Amino acid sequence: MRKTLTTLAATGAMLALPIAASAQTPTTFTANLTQANESGASGTATVTLDGTTATVRVDGNNFFDGFPHAMHIHGEPGGDNVCGPLNPSDSGFDAADEDGDGILSVAEGVPAYGGIQASLTTEGDTSPDSGLAVERFPTSGTLDYERTFEVSQDVADNMSSLHVVVHATDLNDSGEIGDQGTPSSLDPDLDIEATAPAACGQLVASAAGGVATGAGGTTESGSTTGAIAAGALGLAALGAFGARRRKVVA
Template identity: 45%
Template sequence: MRTTTKIATVALGSAALLPFLGAGIAQAADGNTMATLRPVVLNGVKANGTAMVTVKGNRIDVTMAATGLLADSPHAAHIHFGADARHECPKASDDAKGDGTINTTDGGPAYGPIVVSLTKTGDTSPKSGLAVDRFDTAPGGKLSYERGSINVSSDVAQAITEGKAVVVVHGVDHNDNGKYDGATKSDLDPSLPTEATDPAICGALSAAPAGGMDTGAGGTSTPDNEGLLLLGGGLLLAAAGTGAFTARKARNRA
């Protein structure tokens, strides 16, 4: 009888712990990530920017800003991830066509397929990867994007927090005439010129440092990207403050 009671007690104790263990597992992927968006090699873009993605379970909040993009034109933007990808931005050696530019197919081995479409409204799945009417149009060449509570799969959430996801903003003006045109068609949609879908700027997401963003790789500090970095640091501090408040509240209850 005592043995039976002991076994039952142990089993009950294990069962009682399951919700807490589950909660711990669900929260294990939570975190803040950041990326410095730099010009994609070979594409002649002079833009730069930052992106921040906060993971909360199977939802993400995204903030992104950039300058120097083709003004007043739609810029498709996505989070990319592929298990077989290199989890990075393209290299010059990815130019499989040998034409001196990087299109979306060339970039695939580096950053993988679309997993989140960073549209301003509506659907955010890969199906909206070319929903040009719902992406930011970069007024004056400046992109400013913010959207919260985007649903993602657990695999995508884990990829983001593990530094395996890449943010890519598309739209290149190869001939410098201020619009998307040219005889070469997009490898994604032949009704569009390749300029509309070629990757412009790119950055791999990684865990956000407590002290703010590292420009890295010899990146220069300009008034524009200084402001973007300050924005990132401010949001991270706010997130840290919220966490501290939650922890204090929990201790007070105890």
């Protein structure tokens, strides 16, 4: 009898363990990406947080096909960031377009949507330092990106104040990126088309504990081949780089 009681006590202790070790519920944030600079592009970005581990998905259509799309999480954590007026037809655009050239450059967009908190690269570093790591961004006109990486506690705590911005657009509709003729506000060796915002979306918290969005099975960027090809190009070469456009019809 004594032996049986001991066994029961041990079993009870074991049963209690899984209850004590309850997992933290992931939280999901979604951004509807809307066009900037009349790019015609659109998409959805989703950030699923588990502590400071972020899984970021970006799906998009009608982006320029065949040129690296720098993508970032922008904003000052906890700050009053907005995508702001992104297109010449948006109210308030003239005030944002400081030089009055009808183009929203990166420098002109940053006062509204804030600086870079994370770089949505396909591999390697995801810090702001990789903001212009053009050899590690998706190059397809159809974005199909997913990556899991660590963010700071500050970024995790303030995700709903941040934005996703996708860059690079064919401003003069020439079928190439790099021939607009105005230097990028980030790097004078780059044409403004290489860095100008193509889409922006504010991250909004979804219900906690929701099912992870995105189709199961699709992982990682679908443009690895293009990204590797673009890797041969240095930043300086990028300025003169003319990509042939294959117009994507969604």
